[in-house]
Amino acid sequence: MPAAVAARPMLRSPALRFAARRYQSTSTQKAAEAAKETASKASQGLSRVTSAAAGAAKGLTGTLGKLGGRTGKAVAFVERQTPLVVYYSKVGLEVAKLVFQGQKMSPPSIATFQTYYQNIWRSIQTRSFLQSPQAILQSIRNIGTPQLVTGGVVLAECLGFFTVGEMIGRFKIVGYHGEPASHH
DSSP states (O other): OHHHHHHHHHHTOHHHHHHHHHTSOHHHHHHHHHHHHHHHHHHHHHHHHHHHHHHHHHHHHHHHHTOOHHHHHHHHHHHHHHHHHHHHHHHHHHHHHHHHHHTTOOOOOHHHHHHHHHHHHHHHHHTOSSOOHHHHHHHHHTOOHHHHHHHHHHHHHHHHHHHHHHHHHHTOSSOOOOOOOOOO
């Protein structure tokens, strides 16, 4: 143990600390410090803007809340619904992101949007969007097996969602009870 006791003061010496510090990169430390400083300034600015916006919103809602009658009730209703709408829109956005990433989807380009809507606009102007009954019948005849299978799957999904929604809405799994048969 005497060797370990003698080595401790030597490890704590300033010369050894300087030698250890000498090999550290100062540019990465400076960059990290600058990034931290920038992030703290940005968060301070964001909190100021948020608090100012919240103060303005409170002032506006306070003024509108003082209104009576239907307007006051409408403002109160909107104030109550706003957190729910914001929450569920964020949840929907996150789910959409997951679906897009899972399906490896990407949004269409602007050129695709332009050509699509230009074609729709031209068909509305020329009134060619209303097809003749023969053209509709021909397009129905051209439906292939993969399209029919896809349609059947979508129909089954819709029916399943409707059924589950009915069960949740009625708090029952069993269907509607009919009226007892009356014998006249």
